[in-house]
Amino acid sequence: RQMTIDHAGFEECMAVQRKTAQQAGKFGADYNEQLKSEKHTEFKGYDSTHHSATVVEVFANGESVSILEDGQQGIVVLNHTPFYAESGGQTGDTGTITVAGGEFTVTNTTKLGNAFAHHGSVQGRIAVNDKVDATIDDARRERIKKNHTATHILHEALRQLLGEHVSQKGSLVEPERLRFDFSHFEAVTKDELREIERVVNDEIRRNFALNTELMAIDDAKAKGAMALFGEKYDDEVRVVTIGDYSIELCGGTHVERAGDIGLFKIVSESGIAAGVRRIEAVTGADAVAYVSEQEKQLNDVAALVKGDSASVLEKVTALLEKSKGLEKQIAQLNDKLASAAGASLLDSIVEINGVKLLVANVEGTESKALRGMVDDLKNKIGSGVIALGVASGEKVSLIAGVTKDLTGKIKAGELVNHMAGQVGGKGGGRPDMAQAGGSQPENLNAALESVTAWVSEKV
Template identity: 50%
Template sequence: MGLERVAAVMQNVHSNYDIDLFQHLMRATQKILEAKHPEQTNLNDEESLTSIRVIADHIRSVTFLIADGVTPSNEGRGYVLRRILRRAIRHGNKLGLPPQFFHQMVQPLVEVMGDAYPRLVSEQSRIVEVLKREEDQFAKTLEQGMHLLEEALSKISAKEIPGEVVFKLYDTYGFPTDLTADIARERGLSVDYAGFDKAMAAQREQSQTASQFAVDYTGQLQVQGETDFTGYDRTTDEAVVSALFDQAGKATKTLSAGQSGIVVLDRTPFYAEAGGQIGDKGQLQFEGGSFAVEDTKKQGMVHLHYGKLVAGSLSVNAKVDAEVDSARQAIMLNHTATHLLHAALRRVVGSHVIQKGSLVAADRLRFDYAHHEPLTSQQIFEVERLVNQQIRANLTGKVETMSPEAATKKGAMALFGEKYGDEVRVLSIGEFSMELCGGTHVKHTGEIGLFKIISEVGIAAGIRRIEALSGDEALMWAEESEQQLQTAALLLKTNRQNLISKLEQTFEEKRQLEKELQRLKSQLAGSKSSDLISQAVDIQGVKVLAAQIDGVDAKTLRELVDQLKDKLQTGIVLLATIEDQKIRLIAGVTKNCTDRLSAGNLVNHIATQL
């Protein structure tokens, strides 16, 4: 039956919308509407009731999605969230509400569902902030899209909105197709979906044609069996060649010196790219030659070693000594640091922080996470401090293998969207972090040495990115920063301790000098205006002054035009200057001449001559 139908029976009502939960939300919508339009009293007509019900239903959906870490975006579940949210706003718009009303519905929802779902209470302010941002963005989209749609509708005589119009609304303005369809239904029109699909396909084909990426032959390989990965405990191993592929992905029995290809081994210490950690590089040594491994990837249960045969001839069934290069250690430092960073963000910023992607390389780490606003400098400092605290504590990394269900029950974090097998590896770092992870890690956090965040930026709606360094790279960054500070202090003839106050003093002096320079420029312009007046000529009863002024900027030129217009009283002024090797034109027309000539048209006309 479902919870709401049971509630309807228990509360002796005939519709889910009549139960106490929905009634509270619907009354809240009506209060917002009455506050905006006190004169509007008829809210019981069928169309208004439908919109109020949609709003009440959709506020629950979007609030729970955001509380669970989903953020509005243009793909996946984020797009589902965006569509639900925008549909609710559209129904508010039909009732006469502005797009920015929807976040006000979070409080009424928390009032009726907060006791049963405490997460709504703890996440309330963040949910409201996410909704506000999305509302503001959609307000612009709605205004632009509706204007274009109304313009298009005024030009069509048929009962169908052309597919190219729907596509332009979607592609150029981000106007959802289902919203266009809603408006079409309201006006008794249909949508040319076939035309829309055709335009979409054409754009997709154009994008693919423009792509310069090389072909990936991995998907074409037919590889059977399973590679035994031994790289958790070692970086060298003895192995046998199971299969060989040439550069085009075609199976071969032999690779010759200078030839690029793919080597498959029965066992390998090389980690295959996964979970954000890049694939290992290294060497495969064999009698009479060697194969340089430039990357390691995985297909099914098989590790693929991409590279080039440096010397000799390598055949199937040959014995090789596999050796991962020293970059593995730096990669392990960064991967463990990524786990510490994730845990620290959840403690400092909030438990809603969820990993959305990562890159773990030898020289840096990159961590993408769900959050609706930039971190403050204090938050970045606190996250960094917390991670370094765990590094100094030299926590032990413990790996356990168990079922995904057991791991979840134990409290390990799993990444939404990742595929896990019957057994998973759970990495615990002291009591600070516990995550499912198949990557390679250091035994103790002290091996990381130092952790440093170097940037924090937004990369998509609701998604932030942190780039950071660890180990030697972090130490070198700190040393370079120290050298830059010393150089800056030397240039300003001060010491590091007084650098900030010296900079503030220098900026204030610069600001005062710029003000004085502008004053002198204005004074110069005033004196020039008197000289220029005599150059005005009479054309058909109108005084016209056109001149080139050297050594002034655009701002001064504008002031000069205004002064000349005041002195001419009736006339047209056109001034030109060259600034940064660009021609600047500024025209002015006194009010009593605007019926004869537009300053904008004059500038456009002259610009085409130049």
């Protein structure tokens, strides 16, 4: 097809990308190496959203310090905390840490070894050994809990409906949505997605209580608990069971009963890697808001076609059928116009050493009509060479046609590329028919005028 690959350019770009990735990796490693903590934070957030604690460590600008002053950003480590630290796909908690000398606003919580790092900024001051009250954003946590519990139910539904080969490959649990990546060898169909959604909502309505218990890792596996992707487990693990439906190893936070989720709604399904699919969904009030917005859009479409939600499908289908019919009529009319325009071009034929040559700028002709026009002209002239071009906006369309008796001397692909090179493009095709495009319409006439000399050299 006369196409080439710029191998050298590709390798150069790849080298830059590798270097960038390596530098990014080194930065992350250096930062993690810099922030180390020997402290241990005891998590109290399974049963509490508020807890009293003591500041045991403070970081600012990647270094351990004794105090954070007013307006300063940093990290605070507590001996006890209700804040969940980001892990297992669940995002870290936010909230406030109140101290006698001020208030520390927590914007994220992550793990730092066995310590929980509360990221944020302080108003007033906060220092090591301060007694504090730590309070999470409970409303945000509740939304996260709904989404996290929904991922457990979704995981089991996928295994039941798609097959035992399904396993979790990653997840993200945020207040606004959940994202679940899983192994599967093909796209999930719309019918399958509807069934998955139905099964998850059925389990939500069954309203099983969630049971959590600590046990030895071997006992948990023997009980049938599934381990989550990316998690590292101690000898003693936390097992989360949802009725008779789901049992998984999980250190995250969850609702008390499945019914607390309210509603589960799939937003999208896509492929993110070979053999890995991704489902994004919303729950609770976010799911209700999503459904409400979908309903609004449906009603807006219905209003445009002068119908209602019950008749919108029928009316849109009828409009599409009518549109297809009109498009077909337009195409037929364009072909007739192109044929008529082609016939008028016959007066422009010149002869070069006995070879008929027709070169023209066919203004106003649609690019997709050029092929039919050339076929028609070839039939009319019997033997010869045809070169046509048309500009539309910033684009140029070119076509070259050569009757079969002349393809030994003149190749349509060579001719069209000769023209295309002058309008900032390239193309190709068969020896008797070839097309090209370009992006320099101001050079079209010059390109067409050069055809006569080019053909003269060939014949």
